[in-house]
Amino acid sequence: MRPYKSIEWLAQEKAIRLIDQKALPSVVEYNNYSTVNAVAQAINDMTVRGAPVIGVAAAYGLVIAVFNEESNDVAKLAASMVHADRILRASRPTAVNLFWALDQMAERVAKHQPKTAAEYRQLVLACAQELEAEDIAINKNLSTHALTLLPKDKVTFIHHCNTGALATVDYGTALGVIRMAHESGRQVHVFVDETRPRLQGARLTSWELQQQGISHQLIVDGASSHVMQKFAVDMCVVGCDRVAANGDFANKVGTCNLAMVAKANGVPFYVAAPLSTIDLETSCGADIEIEERASEEVTEIDGARVAPDGIDVYNPAFDVTPAEFITAIITEKGIVYPPFLENLQKIKEL
């Protein structure tokens, strides 16, 4: 039994149930979302966040669209899906998983010829459920591959942002690697970057690690170099929102700083990336659109002002880490080493 679920389809209500990631860890609250606009809004305001799970939430947004369409004309149902797709695509720009999941839904639905409205609705639902189930399997496979990179008995990680069961359907990507290390019997310790400004590390990763009984200490983002100098850190492991064809990748802002500090301290730096996050259409990091978010994320903490009124703020939600700072990329089909341009292509074709 999973103690908490990031997302769940409610068959009776024709809605998704999301844990409110904005309220965690002080309040564990679930809410239902039964319109396309409500799902898009939940993605945009980060009630649901994390690259893989926003893809699955968007897929269910399409399911909601076809169940909410009053007409039983198959062409109208298809049109409602196209309309919903447009709304969902506009919810957040950086994580490619959102666009990948919507593309997958269109492709998978197009393989069938449902004749009735009931068949059409069930088909769209089945495609979203497939993506949901696949996400869990992918994360477990990726985490299993990562075991080959770990010391046998004891392992100390630095982790940035939140990449756990909350950021995915279940198990997690980078946090899945850490969880698998723990479940394999290794003695695990994690230094958890707090991850300014939204504190996904402090609020979400610490909460998940506590639930899983994994030893950890919260650090401020700027402490990573000191931690690497003072303790035997075996590796940094992070998630990602989009990996370009040359291996440059976008992840939560602060990741690039961590990668550079890791290189300077001789600490291996790994990126946990489901193949759905690898975007061969984007040639390099400079071509990745970086989301900018509200200035209040920086000027306020829990609604309390911490910066002078009227201050000008630049708040990019992500940064791009150049491929040269990555030791390897961990995928569900295996570990990818440089040269990334060649090897990412190969693994995508497997």
Ligand SMILES: CSC[C@H]1O[C@H](OP(=O)(O)O)[C@H](O)[C@@H]1O
């Ligand atoms: C496996 S999650 C990837 C990714 O998603 C996070 O972004 P956000 O909290 O803005 O949705 C972060 O960059 C994680 O590493």
